[in-house]
Each structure stands twice: as C-alpha cells, then as structure tokens.
Amino acid sequence: MQESAIKRWALHIFLAATLAFMLAPILIVVVNSFNASAFNAWPPHGFTLDWYRKVLANPAFQRGTVNSLIIGVISTAIVLVLGTPIAYALARIRLRGVTGLKAILFAPLIVPRVAIGFAMFVLFVALGTATGLRLYGTFTGVILAHCVLMLPFVVAILTVSFGEVDPIVEEAARDLGASPIAAFRLAVLPQIKGALLVSGIFAFITSFDEVETTLFVVRPAVNTLPVEMYHFLEQYQDPTIAALSTLLIAFTFFIALAVPFAVKGNELLRMMTSGKQ
Template sequence: MQESILKRWSLNILLALVLAFMLAPILIVFVNSFNSSAFNAWPPQGFTLDWYRKVLANPAFQRGTINSLLIGTVSTAIVLVLGTPLAYGLARLNIPGLAALKSVLFAPLVVPRVAIGFALFVLFVTFGMLTGIRPYGTFWGVVLAHSVLMLPFVVAILAASFGEVDPIVEEAARDLGATPLQAFRLAVLPQVKGALLVSSIFAFITSFDEVETTLFVVRPAINTLPVEMYNYLEQYQDPSIAALSVLLIAFTFLVVLVIPFFVKGGDLFRMFASGRK
C-alpha cells in the first residue's frame, strides 16, 4: 500500500516537473512583455505596458492581423468544402489506388514546410510564366498555399468521424426517398458537426500560425501577422514581440476554453488522435 502511494506521488511530482519545464518559456515571455528595458535586459529592471501599446498601434501588425484573419477564414472554408467529400470517400469507398491517394494527400504532414514553400514558389513562378496568371505574391496564392497545408488535417479528422457513422442511417434515408446528396446532408452531416467545428478551428489556427511556407509565396502588401513578426525581429530586439506573443497566447487559451462548450469530448479526442497519425 505504501509502495503504491509512493509511486503515485513520484509520478505526480514528475508530471509537475515536466509541466513546469514546458510552461517555463511561456512564463519568461509573459514577464518579458512587461520589461521596461528596450534591449530585453534580464532580469527586468522595471515593468511597463508601453510594449502592448506599441504593438496595438503598429500599422504593420494591424495589417498583418487583418490579412491573417482573412486568409485563415477563406482557406478554412475552402478546405472544408474540399476535405469533407474527400474524407467521406476515404471512410466509405474501397477503390484501387486508395493507398497512393492517401500518400499524396497526407504528404504535407511529413514534408518540411520550408520544402513545401520553395516548391510552391517555383510552381507559382513557372505557372505565371506559362499562362500569364501570376499567383505568386497574391492573396489567392497565399490562400492556396495554406489550403495545401491544412487539407490533410481536415481530412484526417473528418475521415475518423465519418468512419464512426453507421452506414445504415444513410441507407435508411435513401430507402425513405432521399437522394444521395440529401441523405448525406440530412442523415450524415448532423452526426459529424462536432468534427466539422473542430477541424475548422484547427485549420484556422494552422493557417493563422503559418510562417515557413508563407515566406516563400507572400509579398509585403499581404504579409500575414507571423511574417510581420519575423520581419520585425530582423530589425528590432525590444519586448514588442513578447507582448504580441502574450496576446496570441491569450487568444489561444480563449479558444481552448470555448471549444468544450460546443464540441463533445469524443470529437476532441479524435482530433488529437488524428493529429498523432
């Protein structure tokens, strides 16, 4: 009995140490965001809110935030429209070449983002030279790049959810006179609405946070917020980025606290399980 209690306490202490190790960088960023030193002197010699005021008034960060929100929203809508039927097909159909299709579809999960960005840069430039349509450096070019990165996550989450929907429900709707599209819309989609919400939020956050691939396909007029942060760090070393990071962390925690009120626990579990595959 004493041995089991000791083991449990040891595991709890180990877990607490691991969590403290993981949270320590966030705590340092949080403290540094109030640092009165313009050169990130540590430990801070004083505390100020000036960096938050500077970040909120910065036109580049304001423009980058708007661009990130627009690009994230549009690309999320695109991958949901494309990913939903793809996920349904992967969950329901068993056709020749399915393994090859999955390899191509999920390749962005294993290929480095820098390699994807360079490949898209070459593709966009070559396509522009051949057709006169130049997606490089345009809003839709960035949306396309983000959609390529987000599609595998959306398909993985939705395919897992479609796999748990009993086909009998859809067959019953067909027997009652529904067309295939009506049966899918009325009998299947309502059962995966939680997964749709999770995948859309996951896709939006992925797009909003993307920087490596975006650097290769973006121009200054449509820089996203992460790219603006990257450019800022090349010129300045003050705590402004720490202040902006704290605001983004707070936004992330807000999303994490809001999601459980709309999504069932099973859908959240499938989200994390799909992300590990």
C-alpha cells in the same frame, strides 16, 4: 499499499514537472512582455505596458492581422468544403490505389514546410511566366499554399469521425426516400459537427500561425502577421514581439475555449465529456 502510494506520488510529481517544463517558455514570454528593459534583460528590471501600446499602434502589425484573418477564414472554409467529401470517400469507399492517394494527400505532413514554400514559389512563378496567371504575392496564392498545408489535417480528423458513424443511419435515410446528398446532409453531417468544428479551429490556427511556407509566396502588401513579426525581429530585439506573442496566446486560448461553448450551448462539451459521438 505504501509502495503503490509512493508510485502514485512519483507519477504526479513527474507529470507536474513535465507540465512546468512545457509551460515555462510561454510563461517567460508573458512575463517578458511587461519587461521595462528595451533589451530583453532577464530578470525583468521593471513593469510596463509600453510594448503593448507599441504593438497596437504598429501599422504593419495591424495590416498583417487583417491579412491573416482574411486568409485564415477563407482557407479554412475551402479545406472544410474539399476535405469533407475526400474524408467521406476514404472512410466509405474501397478503391484500388487508395494507398498512393493517401501518400500524396498526406505528403505535406512530412515534407518540410520550407521545401513546400520553395516549391510553391517556383510553381507560381512558372505559371505566371507560362500562362500569365498571377499567384505569387497575391491573396489567392497564399490561400492556396495554406490550403495545401491544412487539407491533410482536416481529412485525417474527419476520416476518423466518418469511420465512427454507423452506415445504417445513412442507409435508413436512403430507404425513406432521401437522395444521397440529402441523406448525407441530414443523417451524417449532424453526427460529425463536433469534428467539423475541431478541424475548422485547428485549420484556422494553423493558417494564422504559418510562417515558413508563407515567406516564399508573399509580397509586402499581403504579408501575414507571422511574416511581419519575422521581419520585425530582423531589425529589433525589444519585448514588442513578446507582447504580441502574449496577445496571440490569449487569442488562441479564446478560440479553443470559447468557440465550442457557442455551438448550441454546451452540446460539444457534453459530447467530449461523455465520450459519445
């Protein structure tokens, strides 16, 4: 018993140390956002809110935030519309060559995003030269690039969820006279709404935070917030970025914690805690 208690306490200490190690960078950023020093001196020399005022008054950050929200919402909607039928097909239909299809579909998960960004840049410029189609430096081009990055995550999450839905429910709806689309909408979609919400949140955060690929396909007029932060760091080294990062951390926690509770009360929370789909 004593040896078991020692092991349990050792495990708790190890987990606490691991958690502290993972949270330390975030805590340092948050503390530094109130640093009175203009040169990120550590430990902080005082307390100030000037950096937050500077963030909120910066036109580039304002424009980048609006652009990121527009691009994130549109690209999330697109990947959900495209990813849902793809995931359904992968979970329900057995086709030859599906392994090759999955390799192409999930390639963005393993290819460096810098390489994807450069490939997108070359593709957009080539298309513009050959056909006159303007994608480089436009909202459409950035949204397309983000969709390529986000689609594998959405498909992976939804494929697992579709695999857990009993096909008998859909077959029963078909036997009762529902069309294939109606059976899917009425019998299948309600059972994966939690997965749709989770994948949508994950896709939006991925788009909002994307910088490596975006750098290759934007122009100043459509710069996203992470790109504006990158350019700001090239010129300044004060705690302004720490203040903005703190606001983004709070924004991310708000999305992750508040949105699930907005789905029919606590239905999603009950689903997660009960382990039922």
